[in-house]
Amino acid sequence: MSTTTEARSGFSPRVALQKVGTSLSNMVMPNIPALIAWGIITAFFIEDGFTPVPALGGFEDAAGNPHLGIVDPTIHYLLPLLIANTGGRMIYEARGAVVGVVATMGVIAGSDELVTMLNLTQPSDEQIGQIHMFIGAMIMAPLAAWLMKKLDQLWQERIPAGFEMLVNLFSAGIFSFLMALIGFYGLAPIVNGLMNLLGAGVEGLISLGLLPLVSLLIEPAKVFFLNNAINHGVLTPLGLTEASQNGKSVLFLLEANPGPGFGILLAYSFFGRGAARASAPGAALIQFVGGIHEIYFPYVLMKPALILAAVGGGMTGVFLNVLFDTGLRAPAAPGSIIAIFGNATTDSYLGIALAVIGATVVSFLIAALLLRIGKQEEGDIAAATAKMEEMKGKKSSVAGALTGAGAGAAGAASAADDSGHTGRIEKIVFACDAGMGSSAMGATVLRKKVRAAGFDDVEVTNKAISSLSDEWDVVVTQKELTDRARQRTGSAVQVSVDQFMNSPRYDEVVELVQQRNDPEAAEEGTGSEAAASTAAGAGVGVGTGAGAEPSADEGPGSATAPEILSPESIVLAGSATDSASGIDEAGALLVAAGAVDEGYVEAMHDREATVSTFMGNGLAIPHGTNEAKSSITRSAMSFVRYPEDIDWNGNPTRFVIGIAGVGDEHLELLQKVAMAFSDPAQVERLEQATTTDEIRAILGDEKESDA
Template sequence: MTTTTETTSAFNPRVVLQKVGTSLSNMVMPNIPALIAWGIFTAFFIADGFTPVAALGGFKDGSGAEHVGLVTPMIHYLLPLLIANTGGRMVYEARGAVIGVVATMGVIAGSDELVAKLNLTQPPDQQIGQIHMFIGAMIMAPLAAWLMKKLDQLWQEKIPAGFEMLVNLFSAGIFSFIMALIGFYGLAPIVNGLMNLLGSGVEGLIGLGLLPLVSILIEPAKVFFLNNAINHGVLTPLGLTEASQNGKSVLFLLEANPGPGFGILLAYTIFGREAARASAPGAALIQFVGGIHEIYFPYVLMKPVLILAAIGGGMTGVFLNVLFHTGLRAPAAPGSIIAIFGNATTDSYLGIAIAVLGATVVSFVLAAILLRVGKQDDGDIASATAKMEQMKGKKSSVAGALTGGAAAGGAAGAAAAADDSSHSGPIERIVFACDAGMGSSAMGATVLRKKVRSAGFDDVEVTNKAISSLNDEWDVVVTQKELTDRARQRTGSAIHVSVDQFMNSPRYDEVVELVEQRNNPDAASADEVDATVGEGTAAAAGGAASAAGAANTHRAEAAPTGEQPSEAATATAEPSADAEPEILSASSIVLDGSAGSADAAIDEAGSLLVRAGAVENAYVSAMHDREATVSTFMGNGLAIPHGTNEAKESISRSAMSFVRYPQGIDWNGNPVTFVVGIAGVGNEHLSLLQNVAMTFSDPAQVERLEKATTEQEILDIFSEDKD
């Protein structure tokens, strides 16, 4: 798999704007369900709705009584505060969310105060309505959360023990108070002025009949993933303000219209070549019905002149929507024809249908002409998809599905298609994943962590998890090859690295090279910009150390404050009457195992765990189930059989067993001399597992294990400091 890194030392406006747009999108998108709910309330309960209800819609009833309702408070308070909560949480988790909401409330109140004062000077027929603080929330909440985070870093090391809660609560409360005042007196006037300016600009464009010209900006921005800054930063706030006053807004249709992309894909279906023509019909269905507009971006990038077709279709759609006075009650997300009609007002259905059809026809005709008169790149949709994903900064699962996952391009990409990804940017988080997240993955995390640290990247996180607990937040995911597909379903945007076994894979060094090239691009030569993460030829000598880093991570999370002796150290100590049983005791060590096969060896290692009172017999069966799914052979003559994730209920305490087979046994085609059985309740076993891993990374230590004559020697080897 070949991953291209974009190295730029100079300021890149596109990248900066793209990051801003992504941040805005990340604040708005999680709250789209609330916007949809608000749209449903307006559709049914306002005075012009399907079923007007004064108490819910907020208008005067038959007796003349004025009702507040739900519609206005939701858009004026609830929706901006939800965005503030999300924006603050993105920066500083729950603490940032609370501070962001309080600070945004100051902006909302400040805006209302300014509007009230202005209306005192205006005649009744020129009164202005509330200005909804979506932009204010997207500015104030992340800013307040970021400032609080920086302030906390100033004094977090100086808080006396026992005063942490007092300081944390009062510092957040006082700072929230200050930021609310800043929002009230400082930011509110700025945002009010900005919203009035933008609103006047849009009204001017509509009045002059020039609104279709915005497609000249929006359509290219979509292809280059700059649309989020425009859509969520400007169009959505303005559209919601207009919809709250008029019941609908055409601004929601400027970017969401699927017609331009649909027309281009139809043109490729008829006039395209090879892979592009074959994949275009499926892409058209996904784009039009599924609303995933990015699916057509590679087709435009493959022949950039087609951006003219997208602009022409977009301008046609906007012109027809303005002509027929159409609008949506709330944003259509995703931009599916279903979502669009779901949010459309009843008087807009026909106009929207005509606008979508018109946009499709115009973009189709223009794209057909451009495809026929110009030279096509023989349908190189894969390389165009790779270019699109590089600009986006992450892998596109829908585009990958149509191109067969071969978006990386070149022979290297084809050779390792299973691990292909176009994730770009620095590598900050690496995870080893296995079925249970208990043994194999822990054994995989240490070597890479040690190698990454040795390369000078102390800030790169390397840990281990069960596949079932993964989410799409990791930059690199390492799994045994049998589990890669499962991991990809949960982490579609990550770089996926498949290994045959965790202990002795050359791919560790290759991942470290990728980290070096991504995180320190200035130090890489021009020939190193393309980082290849595939099966190499150099052997990794010490794959066994893979549990150490993960063990340290788990212990740091689980251990209370204060110094504690490690489990590895206590493994050799005689327990007191009330001491916890050892993780590995001499009675669970066998120097001359009797098993002749992998199945028998699992039984032998498992029976030691049962005899130690650590597990029930059902856990041994689960060890066989785990082996049937994915081999626990680690390399360097070591196997670490353990149960499945579902079998943890059969574990009463953490324990390990050690069995040596001097003559060796066949472990599904691999020679094994040592079998270490594992049962883990929490993280207690990981410290000793760390030392086991580090031991097997050193050939000299493995030789000592082979020559040991007593159980105590084994315990002494594992308890030695391997740092």
């Protein structure tokens, strides 16, 4: 199946497997520090460690009483439960984390019971040890969190007022209890059987001397970004089990050895041509020391025959590691030579060094031979990098080192578009500090443009930066917040805007969606979608569906809507002269409406000192910080219009709308405000309105009598 066909159909087995691998990686990677800590504890305190401490390493006293210490409980309970916490949180935040951990505890206990019962029937010399439930945690925690989320959606609209906490706490507790039982009796036997089967398979390969053959699978999988599914789904759990029994595991070295990629990059440094040769030395340093293996993938993609060099180097490295009985105490992440030697046991240093050198030499010789004897045109490293990102399904964090572009495309959607990456964009998020004001308005404007371009399946929403996770394809923020957003969403395209109402970046995002989600239509160059997007931003009536522009006589039709923006909270001729007094004026109206206390107005000033709430088109929407939500009694908005523009931190402002939001009650009206201010004709009507009813009608909060 071609990449274009995959993109248009929305499904590809390769992409599906990549997503599974990414999910596994996202559960394991945040907990690597805990794995490293366990490796250090093991290295020092077990009986064969540097400084044995029986109380910490665990021992059995003369009476046969076991003393667990810290080593065994950490790997058997703490590490799987940490992974369960991360996996559940990925699906359903803190609620999913709690349910996932309890359910995983059931799997761990069920596995222990099965092992105990089996050992009762076995001779003492054939008894098996504990099976650590890493795979069990990766399965059970996300499943339990997902089911909890679906159950909550069934009854969240039916909970009587005042009973929310009771229902939420007891539903999660009861469901956790049930999932723990399912884990104990249902999943534990399955995972135990799977781990025994996989373990027996690896032992068989080792005993037959065939373990190097796994490089035939691992090395090509790395180039196609399928290694996470293999590494974190199989090798890491098996390696941790082996390390807990033997103090080390060679399985941690199967994928992490930097030698194969390092040898290919060295070959390009000597025998490559053009930009590929010029960039290869720097890429080699990043790959070998930094541990970012994906940086050599484009060089293989320029000449696919080089996969033979990677396989040859990988097999050599595995052979030498097995020959010298080497191993690591814990996974090496990233696959840096520093991380590898940091996790190596003292008897493995020489063997690992020889394995890395051997893998480098073999891959270098094969790659050099292929580069010398084969027809070699000057490689297009930029095109190969784009192809790598296409297969990866997202921006590469190291692409800038190869192409000269800024890593991560921080800022412009057009820069991401220029990369040639055609992976689908499915989720776009606007993020701001509190996630209730400026981001909601910006999301409304862009959602309309995306819908007008014909992409009804693309999610466009808003969130607070503090609640972001690395699940978004595009993240839009005010430029002051981009660095904070990037820390949480490193794989997303980051788009910085000066203001949210009419930023030209919106059209770039729409164009990016067109090129990635419908590349054939984008290449036709008809411009119809772009024209529709531009018209939507200008207020022309081309919106459809959820993004359609509300007419002047549209209203929410809710009995609670007038309470959000009451006539008493509208001032047609404000007296402020700058942003500080404008915040005071808008905030005083919220206080007078009984929606907030005086502390919320101070929080509005605090937010303005951090990030400007100027939106564009003469509008500012001051609101409090995330920490000030406790000062809000109910959702409300205030509206102040000024006879002349006031200075809002260097921006001419005619309208100030104060916001205090509880949950999502205010968002419907806020979306209508965004639509009104994205239309110059509506802004002019707001300037000329003479009554509060006209203002409310234009903003969609009340039907206008003459509409």
